[in-house]
Amino acid sequence: MASNNGNGNIPDIVISRLPIYLRALNRLAADGQEITSSHELGQRLGISSAQIRKDLSHFGGFGKQGTGYHISFLQDRLRKVLHVDREWEVALVGIGDLGKAIARYRGFGDRGFHISCLFDSAPEKVGQRVENLLVQPLSELHTTIETRGIRLAMIAVPAEHAQAVAAHLVEAGVRGILNYAPINLSVPSNVHVQYIDPVVGLQRMTYYVEDELI
Amino acid sequence: MASNNGNGNIPDIVISRLPIYLRALNRLAADGQEITSSHELGQRLGISSAQIRKDLSHFGGFGKQGTGYHISFLQDRLRKVLHVDREWEVALVGIGDLGKAIARYRGFGDRGFHISCLFDSAPEKVGQRVENLLVQPLSELHTTIETRGIRLAMIAVPAEHAQAVAAHLVEAGVRGILNYAPINLSVPSNVHVQYIDPVVGLQRMTYYVEDELI
Numbered sequence: 208m209a210s211n212n213g214n215g216n217i218p219d220i221v222i223s224r225l226p227i228y229l230r231a232l233n234r235l236a237a238d239g240q241e242i243t244s245s246h247e248l249g250q251r252l253g254i255s256s257a258q259i260r261k262d263l264s265h266f267g268g269f270g271k272q273g274t275g276y277h278i279s280f281l282q283d284r285l286r287k288v289l290h291v292d293r294e295w296e297v298a299l300v301g302i303g304d305l306g307k308a309i310a311r312y313r314g315f316g317d318r319g320f321h322i323s324c325l326f327d328s329a330p331e332k333v334g335q336r337v338e339n340l341l342v343q344p345l346s347e348l349h350t351t352i353e354t355r356g357i358r359l360a361m362i363a364v365p366a367e368h369a370q371a372v373a374a375h376l377v378e379a380g381v382r383g384i385l386n387y388a389p390i391n392l393s394v395p396s397n398v399h400v401q402y403i404d405p406v407v408g409l410q411r412m413t414y415y416v417e418d419e420l421i
Numbered sequence: 422m423a424s425n426n427g428n429g430n431i432p433d434i435v436i437s438r439l440p441i442y443l444r445a446l447n448r449l450a451a452d453g454q455e456i457t458s459s460h461e462l463g464q465r466l467g468i469s470s471a472q473i474r475k476d477l478s479h480f481g482g483f484g485k486q487g488t489g490y491h492i493s494f495l496q497d498r499l500r501k502v503l504h505v506d507r508e509w510e511v512a513l514v515g516i517g518d519l520g521k522a523i524a525r526y527r528g529f530g531d532r533g534f535h536i537s538c539l540f541d542s543a544p545e546k547v548g549q550r551v552e553n554l555l556v557q558p559l560s561e562l563h564t565t566i567e568t569r570g571i572r573l574a575m576i577a578v579p580a581e582h583a584q585a586v587a588a589h590l591v592e593a594g595v596r597g598i599l600n601y602a603p604i605n606l607s608v609p610s611n612v613h614v615q616y617i618d619p620v621v622g623l624q625r626m627t628y629y630v631e632d633e634l635i
Contacts, residue, residue, distance in 0.1 A: 217628075219467040226624035230616075234605050253433040289624050290631040297623065305522030309619065313580060314603025318620045319627065358630050359623060366527060383626030385619055389528025391448045399629050401622035402444075405523065405599055406532045408615035409511065409573060410440035410503050412597035413533065414431075415613050416572050417504035 217288075221262045227252060228259070229285045233318070236278050244275040291319025296357045298381070300372050301364035302327040302335070302342050305387055309363055310337045320359070324351055328368075345375070352379035361385045362392075373400075431502075435476045441466060442473070443499045447532075450492050458489040505533025510571045512595070514586050515578035516541040516549070516556050519601055523577055524551045534573070538565055542582075559589070566593035575599040576606075587614075 231251050235243055245256035245263070252259075263276070266284055286292040299306055299322050310322055325342045327333060333344045343351060352360075360381045362369050369388035376384060383399045386392055392400050445465050449457055459470035459477070466473075477490070480498055500506040513520055513536050524536055539556045541547060547558045557565060566574075574595045576583050583602035590598060597613045600606055606614050 218469070220469070220472065222628050223467070223625050225628075226621040229624065230618065230621060253437070255432070255434070258434065288628065290627040291624055295623070295627060303522065304518045304525070308517065308519035308522060308577075311518070312603065312619065314618060314620055318624070320620060320623050359626065361619065363522075382630045383623070385622045385626075389526065399626040401625050403617060403619060403622055404444065404528060405526065405575065405617060406528055406534060407440040407444060408599045408617055409509070409534050409597070410443065410505055410532070411437050411615050412573065412599075412613040413504040413509060414436050414439075414502065416596045 217265050221265055222289075224254070224262055225285050225289055227254075228262070229282065229289065229291075232278050232282045232285070236282065241278055242275045243278055243281075248276075286319070289319070293319070295320050295359050296323040296355060297321065298324045298326065298348070298352055298357050298360040298376070300326045300345075300348070300360060300362050300376070301368075301387075302332050302337060303363065303365075306363040307337055309361060309387075310340065322361075323355070323357070326351075328364075345372075348375060349379040352376070352381060357381065359383045359385070361387065363387045366390045431479050435479055436503075438468070438476055439499050439503055441468075442476070443496065443503065443505075446492050446496045446499070450496060455492055456489045457492055457495075462490075500533070503533075507533070509534050509573050510537040510569060511535065512538050512540065512562070512566055512571050512574040512590070514540045514559075514562070514574060514576050514590070515582075515601075516546050516551060517577065517579075520577040521551055523575060523601075524554065536575075537569070537571070540565075542578075559586075562589060563593040566590070566595060571595065573597045573599075575601065577601045580604045 228248065231248055245259040248259050249256040266288060297320050299309060302325050310325060315321060325337060325340050326345055326348050327342050328345045332342050335342045358381060360376045362372055362384060364372050366388045369386060369390050370392060373384055373392045373394055377394055377398050385401050385403060387403045394400055442462065445462055459473040462473050463470040480502060511534050513523060516539050524539060529535055539551060539554050540559055540562050541556050542559045546556050549556045572595060574590045576586055576598060578586050580602045583600060583604050584606060587598055587606045587608055591608055591612050596611065599615050599617060601617045608614055
């Protein structure tokens with residue numbers, strides 16, 4: 208997808224790494240650190256320092272050889288590039304065990320997002336409150352999302368309902384979907400989907416764990 | 422970390438992409454497809470086809486220019502490289518909303534893992550059954566994990582307890598932790614940690630979504 212927001216064309220693969228860099232920087236900042244290096248970031252993230260310098264060079268200017276990166280400057284820059292220097296409303300569909308856990312997740316704060324509406328199809332869930340938000344019926348999804356101009360949603364419904372919910376969200380104006388259901392969603396090309404998949408996380412470790420047992 | 426399992430030294434960043442390739446291949450296979458190309462995989466994954474060819478070339482031999490990849494052959498090869506051509510037992514700690522949702526997740530099947538024991542510190546949860554597994558008290562964690570030789574665990578406890586649970590798991594012999602709690606874990610260098618973080622997924626989309634609204 209062509210992207211141009213004053214940063215030229217940044218490859219998708221670079222964009223996909225920026226949230227990882229930003230999270231590492233947030234942690235360093237929380238520990239009171241002010242300066243970091245591509246070497247330190249690389250060690251924390253399992254990415255080569257050369258790759259990190261190359262990725263960050265897409266935004267020009269910062270990170271002179273030998274002086275390291277100013278963490279707060281780099282945080283600001285990455286937040287701007289990723290458009291999370293503001294707060295996005297996110298709709299959450301599916302208020303079962305997983306949906307409730309997501310609604311209560313404390314990792315959203317100050318990172319660009321807040322869940323602002325909840326939807327479920329089950330009559331016994333509609334009208335309940337989770338984290339002070341009212342669970343709305345699916346019949347209100349379209350109007351709520353359209354009226355409030357919500358562009359992001361999370362799907363936490365059973366796999367067999369996820370595609371129908373995705374279509375419903377897209378029709379209402381959602382352009383980015385974080386999908387927790389273990390199925391591949393089919394969406395128009397102007398809609399972005401990211402998958403939360405624990406198996407990918409586990410498979411990223413077994414290569415190393417097995418090595419150590421041999 | 423040095424790795425050598427007959428594949429030479431595969432860079433960590435390449436290893437981290439293999440589960441994504443494997444998931445895409447599984448989906449293509451489920452749709453009945455037998456052959457794919459670096460171009461098709463690249464389009465599905467937002468990764469350049471050159472990068473995919475380069476990544477897959479680490480395993481030598483397969484994927485001749487112009488003929489594409491045999492999906493089932495490539496699935497087998499990636500499963501072997503990632504050591505998921507067998508089934509790993511996984512311990513799950515924290516049986517709240519999130520833990521229950523993970524225990525019930527249907528995406529594990531046939532991808533190399535099954536959750537084989539559950540732990541929680543709350544007396545009222547201990548002794549309950551979730552997906553036919555008994556919730557055990559934390560006091561049994563060490564013995565169960567050690568006796569069964571379990572090397573992988575998932576942490577779904579509140580953030581303030583996650584570090585203590587991680588230390589406990591590592592002491593019992595766990596070498597790979599999938600952490601759902603929104604904190605950074607500190608573990609010995611021979612232990613691997615992966616994070617499940619919805620904010621990273623959302624931040625990977627806002628770059629593009631915003632562009633379209635401007």
